[in-house]
Amino acid sequence: MKKYAFNEITLMQYILAIHGMQVGIGVLQLPRLLAEKAGTDGWISLVIGWLVSIIVSLVIIRIMKFYPEGTILELLSHYFGRWVGKLGALVFCAYFFFFFFIVVVRAVLFLKLWILPQTPDAMIMILFLIPSYLIVTGGVRIMGRYAELVFYMALWLPIFYLLPLSVSHNWLHLLPVLKEGWKTILETSLTTVLSFLGFETAFFLYPFLQKKQSASKGIIVANILTMIVYLGVTLVSFVFFSPDEITRYNEPTLSVLKVTELRFVERMEIVFLAFYLFILSTTAMPMMHFTIFCSNWLFGTKAFRGHFLVVAAFVIAYVVFFVPTFPQSDKSQKIFGNIALYVSFGFPFVLWFLLWMKTRSARRKLA
Template sequence: MALLDNGKINGRQLMVLVFLYSVGTTVLVIPSGLASIAKQDAWIGGLVGILLGMLTVGLYVMLWRMYPDKTFVGICEAVLGRWAGIIISLIYSLYSFIGTATVLFYVTNFFQIHFLPRTPVVFTCILFAIIVVMGTRMGLESIARTSELMLPWFLILFFVLVTTLTPQINIDNMLPIYEAGTKSVIWAGITFAGTAYMPMVFLFALLPRVQDRQMNLARMGLFLAALAGGLCVVFVTLLCIWILGPDITMRSIFPSYALVKKISIGNFIQRIEAILAGLWFITTYMKTTFYFYSWVTSLSEILRLNNYRTLTLPCAIMMIIFSQIVYPNVIYMQHWDSIVFPPYIIAMGIVIPVVLWVIGLMRGAGKVSASQK
């Protein structure tokens, strides 16, 4: 089936998208999750997660090389047959829908708690959803160019964050090192990889649209971008441990924002968290748009529609409604993120791609795609 979006991106744009996507909401919520598992060794768990994430990205790159011109839906149907492929594709589409709604919940919940406490959350949700739908309807090229425009601002704000917090670092907060033990560190690493890297399975919505003269460099750039995004999140986690301590980091819903509140230079430059919130706005917007784009394009491909844009409005309404009920309360959210989410994303992000890759390898799909090049 022909691609639903004729837009093309190059290797550099892919790197920027992957970098911002891997940071995404991860930088907001993962420090708390890691600290609750591994305490002051949360940063070690993050490094383990990066290692697992690189293996995960390697799996996706191998599957991409095997089926360079197919989306995930196309790969499922090519490998498993039409009906079995459609079933797996529907599960894939369902998860992208859930991912879109949960990220939208994080965004609106964050803004309601810290900036707009008297504004009904549904209005914040609708406003954010509007710009997500606008970006999706404009197509992949517009999303990629937007990410290129946002990247310098992200880097500037991240640099300001690091430099202004450096004087408050207390290395004693990370001691004793490795007290949590191997089991906790590994589980923290799995949680990190499941949040930052395994959702990259939705990259297959855009990988067939990557056109670069040197595709091997583009694939290597995917690794580098994923690594850079993971290191940024680990460094923010380390700052949370150094400055807030493991206990406060563990108890905070958004510890990285609590971290920004600590900025104070000469008792003069203070309360700049609203400015630095641009960090999270940029990354969460890109991640939400990415999820939504993957959802509507995969669903359109399953339904054999010629234009995915016809689904953006009804899907947006579903996204807004579901984001209001996906997490009834914070306790449920923590239970979902810590108990339900890891096996679910492992099945979606590891097990199914491995099965597709192994079957494709047995059928010689990799040799066919290589000969076509």
């Protein structure tokens, strides 16, 4: 009997879960980061980063085919021993917690700046964690259904970005192409690669997938959806703002909406950000779930609710005793980006090579 059969997800839920984890805080600040490093050629770096993320995603699927009925933790234990599995659980637990921590703290900062300037940080964090409890403790199937629901609810959001273009746009901002040179574009692609983080959760989602033969196709579709979102908001920001002007806005994705007013809504960016919290939750909640999943696996327990309360208490205590700021958040993101390059991009290739060598030597012994 399959170990995770009771919690299986469909291909659509698998696609939208990965896509939801990729589209997080990066949407709000990515156009500025690209403009600062590569000017309006930043969209080319985005395409390069997308191609790299697809390659790594396919490597992860190839790895999981070595042990299709278990997560990466079971795979490590099976091929390299119990203690390697424990070490993997510790590393991924820390990684997912750091990812969750960055997203949820950034969400609190955005809410504090744009919508609730007088509300205490701890209160905002508690309000975010209460609904998270219902989703996170529900398991992978519930998270898949939630990601599917949020995706369909958000299909109308792209219309927001057609309205500013009707007020002002200039496609000449994108010309000339390659004005910054390939060296700058390739260096900037490191920034864009990190924006696609979330595909590494395939290490844990793969055994829950009903039709595992479609895993490669699913993860490619998820990356394509993410690419469409990132490229759309980037191009809108680039043609709306001048190349120099866009770098003055911390969140150009929100600032571009300020020019749009309707008779019944004056500040469209507030409406967008309020609804965008649902999308942010599809990033933060799964990361918290996998943090607890790894901690339970590490200690050999099934105390999901207890571990949730520990994680929740930690992040609430942080915003109470260490008031978060945007510079601190930027520094944390930079540190996490360096870690993610090893965990999400370097580790899959190393593991794939080790597994290939191990299975090859085993076949030689049998021969």
